[in-house]
């Protein structure tokens with residue numbers, strides 16, 4: 287693949303790593319915001335995009351307070367197997383035949399794991415270097431949180447001080463989770479101003495001074511300077527806010543930027559390779575945005591892209607800056623669009639079509655450099671759920687069909703996908719129309735084909751603290767006859783509502799047993815990353831966390 291940005295510098299620069307400590311005194315509350323002045327054109331744009339934002343997901347009619355949907359009947363049971371014998375399986379004959387020939391080394395495999403099954407909606411996840419993931423669960427006004435310990439496979443209920451449901455979040459550079467906004471109420475949906483940080487060691491939330499505005503469905507992205515850009519969401523009155531705010535983890539404070547920006551709910555915003563520059567992926571009115579100055583440079587509209595529940599991932603090494611958006615509803619599309627953000631004239635072009643039309647589709651950067659997609663459907667109903675999953679190994683495609691979701695499972699509204707430290711992918715949550723009886727609470731775990739290809743390599747030694755441009759010796763081991771030519775890097779999972787806006791992947795060649803980190807914090811914003819030894823058969827180790835500063 288063409289590498290445009292030669293950021294690898296083999297300079298034996300051992301930077302002294304400085305551990306960041308959580309900030310000291312909190313700033314005083316910023317008080318109430320002035321009424322937001324949204325331009326008429328922006329209001330039209332927002333209204334259009336938010337119309338697409340799944341009115342079906344509202345189980346209760348905001349106007350009447352009455353249930354909007356009646357529960358769907360149970361899935362039909364086909365009642366026979368391939369031989370015609372009676373069975374209670376949900377699989378069709380052709381599905382069973384496909385399953386019989388499915389080779390995990392070719393298509394991977396799914397398991398349904400117990401730890402969190404039976405709990406409420408796991409709508410938000412943030413994973414940390416402690417090996418613990420924070421799940422914010424529930425639905426509006428019925429909420430809690432769990433810490434899921436991925437090592438011991440146990441869960442702990444966490445005292446949850448506010449309704450964080452449908453807020454925004456990310457793992458901070460110092461290893462805490464930031465959770466902003468949430469649900470203030472519905473009819474119309476309104477967002478809270480609350481700001482919390484979650485400490486994974488003490489497993490407690492700490493309340494910080496409020497944001498200037500309430501936010502329901504905000505986006506949070508860590509920028510190249512290590513601060514978090516907070517955009518969009520419905521405010522305390524249910525209006526889409528154009529106020530842009532920034533969280534500084536060193537001072538635990540929020541500040542409001544002077545320029546405003548109208549963006550739809552959960553806008554797909556990404557730190558580009560240029561410090562201070564954000565790319566808003568659209569699909570309506572995409573472009574490059576400087577939040578500090580308000581400057582915006584539009585790019586072409588992606589072809590066939592849909593604005594609801596679409597997936598978005600950088601394909602391959604983030605230094606190639608190939609951002610892909612895929613799917614979305616309604617009606618759902620299988621189309622993908624790719625834009626090279628580093629090109630002289632950045633423009634969306636058509637990418638390889640997915641194997642199925644899907645809204646609420648998610649994608650994950652796997653540690654071998656491929657992109658895995660799962661979840662979604664052609665509509666937000668169980669009968670329209672898609673069980674297909676696929677792997678993309680080249681930007682030119684095609685998507686290769688992987689093992690479908692287990693029989694009877696569905697992943698629609700509120701579903702999410704994330705990569706565990708063990709190299710497996712978790713898929714949780716589904717809130718199709720039909721209310722509580724239609725929800726799925728299963729905890730599905732996908733083992734990619736690389737986990738069925740012999741003994742995995744291992745990282746035997748590595749530093750915990752690393753610096754920009756620094757070169758570090760990494761000890762690895764590999765199966766007999768195999769070598770480890772590279773170390774790959776993935777971000778800390780922070781997934782919700784078919785997105786993980788901070789997700790990225792890099793591949794660092796091992797030269798003389800050492801790797802060199804990029805020099806630019808726009809490529810790797812400061813914080814915690816997972817490194818993986820990947821052998822010459824593209825089989826990854828389990829991850830080890832490193833802290834970049």
Ligand SMILES: [Cu+2]
Nearest residue numbers: 451452700783
């Ligand atoms: Cu939601």
